[in-house]
Amino acid sequence: MKKILLTIIGMILIFPSISNAANEEVVWELEGVGNGIGDIIVTNTQNTFINTYNSSYPSIQIRNIENGLVLDSINMKNYFNSIDKISITNDDKYLAMSGDGPNLVIWDLENKREYKKISKIVYYGDSAFTWKSVSISPDGSKLTAIAVIKPAGVTELVVFDLETEEAILSELRNIYDNINGVYYGTKWVSTEFSPSGEYLVTELGVNWDRQNGQVVLDSVYVYKTSDYKIKNILINNYDRKEISFSSIENTFSSISGNSLIIYNLNTNEIKSNLLGRSAYDVFFSQTNNSKLLISLGAKAYIFDYSNENEIYNYVNNISAMVIAKDDSKVIGFGEKGLLCLKTFWTTTSVESITSQTTISPNPTSSIVNIDLNCSESLVDYQITDINGATVSKSTIADQFGSLQIDFSAYPTGVYFLTINCNVPTTYKIIKE
Incomplete structure (x- = not known):
């Protein structure tokens, strides 16, 4: 040699890692389908996934997870100029939507009609605003979202009781807040109920430290939904716009630079793993809490944070992903369009x-x-x-x-x- x-x-x-197999399985690919598709979620009890579609007009598309084909389409142009986020209850009955428009909409998927429409905020009355980052509680009793008030440049985090449609939590964040004598550019970025419904996790984007002239990373606020009091604040640990929950345990993950951060909501324990590459998003396995699918943008790989091993590197380009409830498939955007690939959670399907x-x-x-x-x-x-x-x-x-x-x-x-x-x-x- x-x-x-x-x-x-x-x-x-x-430390050794795992490479990818040459015969990576493409379950299906829809060439030319992808433009206009935004947020994607997988249903809990149906063999389907739901995506927003904002091309010719805002709509919701329900697709078969086995072939990606549209089973139903719901026209939402009377509610939104465009749809930002969607969220679904555990029983798949109600779908919550936020977007460019003054309404939060909850759609009854079973009866195919509007269930609730909320168009009020607490502090600024009838001011012009839009909604972003919506989440409905797993049991369908509460709704959280962020209002962006246009004239004032303010974001308002709100939690509604859906029976009374009254706000039970409302927190403002101005574009520039004076925090401990230092001016920060702050705004609410995301809000989401944990899969158990016990916690509300919100992300506060701290964009610019005017005094020191530097970018400051985001912070995460954790609320207990029993009283909506703050349980913990994780300062400057997160630099992505969304977090990812495990469906198995009360944990969530995010990325800070090259560090993967896992936070246990019950114990407040934080685990941090160094990654070999700067990542964009993290997605938990639906059946194994230590296995994660990590997005690098156009590329992705499977990572086991319990032993810090890369299990599988995907050959195909894929981004903006969701994982099927049975853990067998990952759906996202490929080079040609909407793409579904087989998942590799163990080393049995790949070459060492x-x-x-x-x-x-x-x-x-x-x-x-x-x-x-x-x-x-x-x-x-x-x-x-x-x-x-x-x-x-x-x-x-x-x-x-x-x-x-x-x-x-x-x-x-x-x-x-x-x-x-x-x-x-x-x-x-x-x-x-």
Whole structure:
């Protein structure tokens, strides 16, 4: 085997991960279908999923999860200029909608008619406003949403009792709040009931620190729905616009930089895992709380945060995903249109990277030896630091042997090495 020495400044400790199988199964793909589709949710008791559609006019489409075809379409142009978010009750009877318009609409899916229409806010009366980020409680008794008041530049978080249609919680956030003598640009970004209905989790976007002239990350407010008092505030931990709940336990996840954050609502325990790549969204498995589908934008992979292993890297581009209730499929947007792929929650469906690549020593103080047995004529590699910044990358020609990397001059810390040997695979790196 031919050996090549690459001096890249640093030293690594590498953990093995899993690559993707060559015969990735496409369940179905609807070419040309995707433009105009926004929010997507999966129903709880039906073999269907629901999406918003804002192309020619705002509507709701109910689709068969087995083939993606439309089973029913509901015209909502009398309520919205466009639909922002949708939420459904546990029994799939009521669908809540928010969007560009003065109404929050709850649709009776069973009887195919309007059930409730709410068009009032607490603090600003008849001011012009729109609604965003709606969530209906699992039992259908409460509704939460965010009103964006146009003249005042204010966001209002509201929770309604659907029997009386009265607000039981209302919190304002101005564009610029004076918090402890520091001016922050703040606004409510999202609000959602936990799957159990015990908690309300809201995200406050802190966009700009005017005093220090810097961007500040978001914070999350956790309310108990028994009295709607704040249970906890997680400051500056989140930099995405939405969070993801587990349907199994009272936990939710989000992304902060290269860190995956898992928060237990019952115990307030926070777990943080370093990821090899900066991610966009996180989706829990429906049957295993430690398995997550992580979106990188156009790419995605399956991750087990209990042992920090990548289980599967998807070959097909897919984004804006939802997972079927039986955990067998993931639905999102592919290169050609709406796409449904088989999920790979275990390693039984994929090939182990250890059959292709051997890395030693582990840990190391100088040279790392990488034995490659791949069929590619060109092997790409990239090294990133904990903040996601690329510190080195290169392409090696005709490398059907072994690779040596010298990291001896690199500072102590965590890094990530991505090797494209047939498929890109990322290894967690620790400099001692």
